[in-house]
Amino acid sequence: xxxxxxxxxxxxxxxxxxxxxxxxxxxxxxxxxxxxxxxxxxxxxxxxxxxxxxxxxxxxxxxxxxxxxxxxxxxxxxxxxxxxxxxxxxxxxxxxxxxxxxxxxxxxxxxxxxxxxxxxxxxxxxxxxxxxxxxxxxxxxxxxxxxxxxxxxxxxxxxxxxxxxxxxxxxxxxxxxxxxxxxxxxxxxxxxxxxxxxxxxxxxxxxxxxxxxxxxxxxxxxxxxxxxxxxxxxxxxxxxxxxxxxxxxxxxxxxxxxxxxxxxxxxxxxxxxxxxxxxxxxxxxxxxxxxxxxxxxxxxxxxxxxxxxxxxxxxxxxxxxxxxxxxxxxxxxxxxxxxxxxxxxxxxxxxxxxxxxxxxxxxxxxxxxxxxxxxxxxxxxxxxxxxxxxxxxxxxxxxxxxxxxxxxxxxxxxxxxxxxxxxxxxxxxxxxxxxxxxxxxxxxxxxxxxxxxxxxxxxxxxxxxxxxxxxxxxxxxxxxxxxxxxxxxxxxxxxxxxxxxxxxxxxxxxxxxxxxxxxxxxxxxxxxxxxxxxxxxxxxxxxxxxxxxxxxxxxxxxxxxxxxxxxxxxxxxxxxxxxxxxxxxxxxxxxxxxxxxxxxxxxxxxxxxxxxxxxxxxxxxxxxx
Numbered sequence: 001x002x003x004x005x006x007x008x009x010x011x012x013x014x015x016x017x018x019x020x021x022x023x024x025x026x027x028x029x030x031x032x033x034x035x036x037x038x039x040x041x042x043x044x045x046x047x048x049x050x051x052x053x054x055x056x057x058x059x060x061x062x063x064x065x066x067x068x069x070x071x072x073x074x075x076x077x078x079x080x081x082x083x084x085x086x087x088x089x090x091x092x093x094x095x096x097x098x099x100x101x102x103x104x105x106x107x108x109x110x111x112x113x114x115x116x117x118x119x120x121x122x123x124x125x126x127x128x129x130x131x132x133x134x135x136x137x138x139x140x141x142x143x144x145x146x147x148x149x150x151x152x153x154x155x156x157x158x159x160x161x162x163x164x165x166x167x168x169x170x171x172x173x174x175x176x177x178x179x180x181x182x183x184x185x186x187x188x189x190x191x192x193x194x195x196x197x198x199x200x201x202x203x204x205x206x207x208x209x210x211x212x213x214x215x216x217x218x219x220x221x222x223x224x225x226x227x228x229x230x231x232x233x234x235x236x237x238x239x240x241x242x243x244x245x246x247x248x249x250x251x252x253x254x255x256x257x258x259x260x261x262x263x264x265x266x267x268x269x270x271x272x273x274x275x276x277x278x279x280x281x282x283x284x285x286x287x288x289x290x291x292x293x294x295x296x297x298x299x300x301x302x303x304x305x306x307x308x309x310x311x312x313x314x315x316x317x318x319x320x321x322x323x324x325x326x327x328x329x330x331x332x333x334x335x336x337x338x339x340x341x342x343x344x345x346x347x348x349x350x351x352x353x354x355x356x357x358x359x360x361x362x363x364x365x366x367x368x369x370x371x372x373x374x375x376x377x378x379x380x381x382x383x384x385x386x387x388x389x390x391x392x393x394x395x396x397x398x399x400x401x402x403x404x405x406x407x408x409x410x411x412x413x414x415x416x417x418x419x420x421x422x423x424x425x426x427x428x429x430x431x432x433x434x435x436x437x438x439x440x441x442x443x444x445x446x447x448x449x450x451x452x453x454x455x456x457x458x459x460x461x462x463x464x465x466x467x468x469x470x471x472x473x474x475x476x477x478x479x480x481x482x483x484x485x486x487x488x489x490x491x492x493x494x495x496x497x498x499x500x501x502x503x504x505x506x507x508x509x510x511x512x513x514x515x516x517x518x519x520x521x522x523x524x525x526x527x528x529x530x531x532x533x534x535x536x537x538x539x540x541x542x543x544x545x546x547x548x549x550x551x552x553x554x555x556x557x558x559x560x561x562x563x564x565x566x567x568x569x570x571x572x573x574x575x576x577x578x579x580x581x582x583x584x585x586x587x588x589x590x591x592x593x594x595x596x597x598x599x600x601x602x603x604x605x606x607x608x609x610x611x612x613x614x615x616x617x618x619x620x621x622x623x624x625x
Contacts, residue, residue, distance in 0.1 A: 028053045029124045031116050031243075032135040032164060034155035035103065043151060045158030047135075048103035050113065052120045057096025065101045073101070073113065075456045080117035080140045086571070087118075087144035087236055087523075088250075090125045097121065111456075111503075112149035114140035115168075119239050128244045135159055136168035136239050141504040142567045143523025144236035145516065146170045148507035153218060160226035167222075168239050171232040172512030234519045253529035258537040260427050265314040265543070268420045272321040273305075275416065279328040288335045297327060308550050315543040316550045322417055329409035334402060343404045344396075347389055350411045354385045357418060368429035369573050373540045374421060376490045381418035383479075383487055385411050430535040431579040439485035442575040446492035447476050453499035461502070469498050497564035505560060517552050517559055521545070524566040531570060541570030 033048040063077050077099055085092035099117065115138035123130050137155050139147035148170040159167045222228040233239045240248040283290070290298070301324045308316035338346075361378050364371070392399070392407045399407075454469050463470075472495035479488040508516050524545045531538055548562035 027124070027127075029120050029130060030132060031120050031130065032132065032159075032162060033101065033103075033113055033116055034135050034137045034158050034167065035112065036151035036154050043154055045151065045154035045156070045161075046104060047158045047162040047164075048101055050116055050120060051100040051102070052117075052124050053098040053100075054095045054124050055098065056094065059093040060096045061099070062096065063099045063101070065103075067103060073111075075452055076111040076114045076139075077117055078452070079111075079456075080114045081121050083140050083142065083144060084118040084121040084236070085125070086574075088122050088126070090122070092121075092125065095125070111139045112137050112151075114138070115146045115170075115236070115239060118144070118236055119243055122236065122240060123244060128240070128246060131166075131243055131245060133163075133165040134168065134243050135162075135164050135166070136233075136243065138168070138170040138233075139503070139506070140236065141520075142500050142564060143520050143527075145504065145519045145523065146233055146235065146239060147504060147516075148172070148509070150507070156218070156222050156226065156228055156230065160222075160228050164228065166229045166231060166242065168231050168233050168242055171234045171515060172509050234515060235523075250526065253526065253533055255525050255529040256532065257542070258427075258532060261537055261539055261542065262314070264423045264427065265318070267423060269314045269318040269321065271420050272318050272325065272417070276321050276324050276328065279325060279332065283328065283332050283335075286332075286336070288332065290331070294327070294331050298324065301327075311546075311550050313546045313550045316547050318420075319547065322413060325413045325416070326409050329413060330405050333405040333409060337401075338405065338408075340396075340401070340404065343408050346408055347392060347411060350385065350408075350415050351389050354382050354411075354415050354418070357415070357422075358382050361422075364425060366434045367431045367579070368427070369432060369536050369576075370427040370429045370539055371425060372432075372434055372486065372572065373538060373569065374424040374427070376486045377421050377424075377540060378418045379484065379487045380490045381414050381421070383484075385414050385418070388414070424539055427537070427539065429537060430573075432573060432576040433579055434576055436483075436485060438576055439489070440480065443476065443480050443485050443488040443492060445575070446489060446496060447473060447480070450476070450492050450495035450499060453496055453503065457499055457502050460506070469495050472498065493568045494565065497568045498561065500564045500568075501557075501561045504564070505557065513556055514552075517548075517556060517563070520560065520563040520567070521549065521552070524548075524563050524570065527567065527570045531573065536573050538570040538572065541566045541568075544569065 029052045031050045033050045035046050035048055036043050037046045061078050061081055063074050065073065081092070081097055084090065101113070116136050118140040119136060120130075122128075136146075137152070138149055141147050146168075152169060156167055219230045222230050231242055233242065237248050237250060240246075301320050304320050305317050308320065333343075358379070361375055361382070364375065366372055366375055388407055388411050392404070396404075450469070450473050454466055454473065457466060457469075472491050476488045476491035476495065479485070479491060504516075504520070524541070528538060528542050528545060544562045545566035548559040548566060551562065552559040
């Protein structure tokens with residue numbers, strides 16, 4: 001009887017241990033944050049603590065802050081987590097994320113914790129080591145790009161007070177020079193005693209407000225006077241390398257243009273550019289002479305075509321020919337002096353053709369991401385045609401003749417562009433389940449992302465500057481209500497990309513914008529290359545990537561915008577399940593993750609132990625007098 005009791009006790013202890021192990025499957029990670037707080041005498045640096053606890057879940061984000069921070073911190077936490085998961089292709093849907101920020105006093109709200117939150121997310125999911133003597137301050141942007149923030153000098157001083165050894169900042173974010181404290185132009189004596197070192201650092205920090213005519217470099221000052229290394233980083237990969245001591249650089253997949261895409265885009269470009277020659281010929285046959293202004297404009301466009309040809313950018317050439325066609329048509333109609341009734345007749349003909357093409361597109365069977373992107377771009381162009389015609393009819397009584405010519409020429413060429421893009425339905429690709437329900441769900445998600453970002457920017461920029469983004473969001477909602485899910489997708493994704501462009505460019509200095517663009521370009525290139533290697537070629541993402549490459553020397557902000565478009569439109573397949581064969585479905589139904597196997601095994605063992613305990617309990621009960 002005594003032996004039996006020992007066995008039962010042993011089984012009970014084992015059961016308690018296993019149950020406890022399952023319950024404690026979460027782990028907490030920690031990083032120091034650097035912030036700025038407002039005091040009666042001005043702004044001062046402050047440190048805070050960022051904790052992340054992972055728990056089994058469904059990808060939900062929870063944030064606790066002490067004291068309570070502004071709403072932008074809560075929103076930027078979700079952005080930062082999303083970017084880390086997407087950048088490293090992490091399976092974040094298996095966990096819930098419990099972020100905690102503890103500060104000594106109320107700190108100024110802002111997105112400067114974004115890079116730290118992304119970093120700790122990636123570290124936690126991959127269970128990487130973390131050096132808690134290193135801090136990072138910076139925003140986090142699509143593609144894993146780290147952006148600039150304010151208060152760098154004050155934050156570095158706070159890092160010294162917190163006994164940190166290294167601070168990571170966005171490249172080019174630090175002030176080139178600032179007033180040097182008179183008492184610390186020379187390096188202070190070093191002492192291995194921690195208390196003395198803290199005293200020295202504190203003295204140097206407190207004396208930094210001393211007025212002096214001398215200026216010194218902040219990085220040199222931090223190293224010499226505060227014993228802080230300032231490391232400039234551009235990407236999340238570089239930041240994680242510094243934080244973990246491990247090489248986190250992702251393997252770069254070479255980007256090879258899809259042969260089918262090349263052929264079809266060349267054909268599209270040829271169609272649009274040959275149309276230019278046809279319009280010129282029509283102008284000449286009607287004895288219309290091109291004036292000096294139109295001739296100069298055409299020469300400039302021809303030079304742009306030459307530049308794009310040298311860069312092998314067929315999409316840019318097609319875009320230039322499209323705008324050239326509008327210019328020529330508009331000029332032609334002005335010289336022909338078309339009557340309002342003739343304009344109305346021609347616009348009606350465009351409308352009929354656009355309606356017919358839309359019906360044809362809606363009846364297309366969509367099975368690949370290339371199909372989806374083709375339908376998206378054709379539907380967007382046709383919607384633009386309808387929108388312009390609607391405005392024309394509403395405003396017709398008040399329109400001047402030149403305004404009518406402009407509407408007619410634009411709608412005609414926009415319709416022709418839509419017909420040209422129809423060729424891309426011929427592209428091959430991996431098949432996905434692109435049903436209406438999944439499309440609606442994705443569109444709802446994209447609208448939510450765009451609205452969050454738009455509201456976020458509104459915390460820093462007057463809403464009057466964000467009218468275009470809000471209009472795109474409203475258009476997306478309208479399209480969704482009309483069951484035009486593909487149109488909803490492109491409108492919401494463009495709104496999100498426009499918002500991302502503003503977020504990304506906040507605080508970027510002129511001398512570092514080229515490096516910032518290059519980092520975005522590399523991020524887009526990597527996504528496109530990865531998907532191409534998997535048999536998923538994003539025709540729109542790649543077209544915008546090429547166009548941004550052509551623009552980056554002449555129009556940097558537009559190049560950034562098109563890179564955001566490329567990033568947003570190159571990963572569409574993540575929202576749709578791949579179409580599986582019967583054999584694949586059966587195979588995957590038997591496969592589980594290591595985590596699942598561990599949980600199943602532990603559950604079975606607990607079940608066996610409980611059964612044994614019950615059996616032994618019954619046995620003892622039956623034996624008892």
